[in-house]
Amino acid sequence: MNPYHQSLILIGMPGAGKSTLGLLLAKSLAKDFVDTDLLIQLEHRKTLQDILNEQGHLALREAEEKVLLKAQYPNHIIATGGSAVYSSAAMQHLKHFGPIIFLDTPLNILESRIHNMNTRGIARPANQTFADVYAERRPLYLQYADIVIDCKDKNLEQLIDEVIYEEAEAFIQYEA
Template sequence: MHSEKQSVVLIGMPGVGKSTLGVLLAKELGLEFVDTDLSIQTREGKTLQEIMDERGYLELRAVEAQVLLELNFDSAKVVATGGSAVYSPQGMEHLQASSHVVYLSLSLSALRERIHNYEQRGIARAPGQSFESLMEERVQLYRRYADTEIDCEQKTPQQCLQAILTALAKLGLPLKG
């Protein structure tokens, strides 16, 4: 394993565009792409919402923590995490050890425009917890673990991608091309 960080991990609220930007970034950098929400669903054979409905949000977070800890960084990759990845200190430390962690931020109003299925989306939160309360709780954690923050407000996916690439270059990620 290389001592320098060659992977990129995207963190942020549901709806911010981690999966979309992760695919674009992986293509741009010529790296493997991993979506941890999909990894959880594949591993469990259920949607995130089904896991929460059957076993509760804390169990979903526990499964997510395991998926994060099992990620192998022998080869560089781009990882889009679930919005609740930051609740696992061990998982985040594992990601930070070999990756540049990029927090994608967006205003509450912009996220509300993007998320129309909050109740059914499989968002790991306490029963009855509002989206505002969840965002307030998580933003502090995103900022704690991030190497850099990209404001995606009023930006196209391509503009966000360019901002990420610029930030990664400043962090010293060896960019291809």
Template sequence: MVNPTDTGNLVLIGMPGSGKSTVGVLLAKRLGLGFVDTDLLIQEEAGRTLQAIVDQDGYEALRRIEEQVLLKLDVEHKVISTGGSAVYSARAMEHLKANGTIVFLDIPLELVVERIGDHSMRGISRRPDQSLDALFEERFELYSRYADLTVQGEGLNQDQVCDAVVEGLLSGKR
């Protein structure tokens, strides 16, 4: 049986609106771990918002900065909320996986749309011609590939998602 606090870091991946930041804070409190939000680290590194990076330099610049931030991340026993595009960097994901358990917070596209509202202002890293539907499909494959544990979030509140993560870790489910 796995003790959730003995697995190194818990790394949360998923689409914007999947609850990575909100659930991450709750998990950190519940498990007595620290919390790191890599979107905030990216903004700190760049000195501007994610949306400003995308608007001024393009989505590829945001992905490059994100990869640099993730590769520099050297923490233990933390819950790490990653940006939705972290999975585009195999190097960064291997780095995160080396000292952690990757948890995919999976929600359907309809719920993503409902939660994020006007996605044009969310700093989402995507090609200018790419629809949210196409981005969702593309990323779903990557999230599934890297996940050690997948938690279905549809119909669950934040506390229930936390429960599902802890139960999944304890049971060794994938």
């Protein structure tokens, strides 16, 4: 696959910066941008939190899986929802478009960014803490990641440069 036509798929916890970094990467790499959380909201005509409140966390995960499995996004930066990794089928589907990039952000940084835990639309059982979600999901992110970006102590510009460099290195090795 030509690197100019492949997509980059961003995974990570809520608050890791997938949407923010994704938009900036799209601009830097001349790619389209899609946020799958927004696709879910548009399809259901309600917020992620409303889906959680009305149908529960498993319904939100199912809605996310359906949106991801329908995704046909070559030459995009794709920011996934934090719970995308609960669907092996969806993750395998996304790998067809390009490398999966895990934005590995320490728990303390994520907690400092998440001020709306109960209204943000995080697909989790009501009794699960943010630390519990992190502990449960991080191994899944590592399992599916083609590239892991350590986000600790880096600003957006440094992260953009690192993602672009790592993606280019991975492509060169893939082609060899």
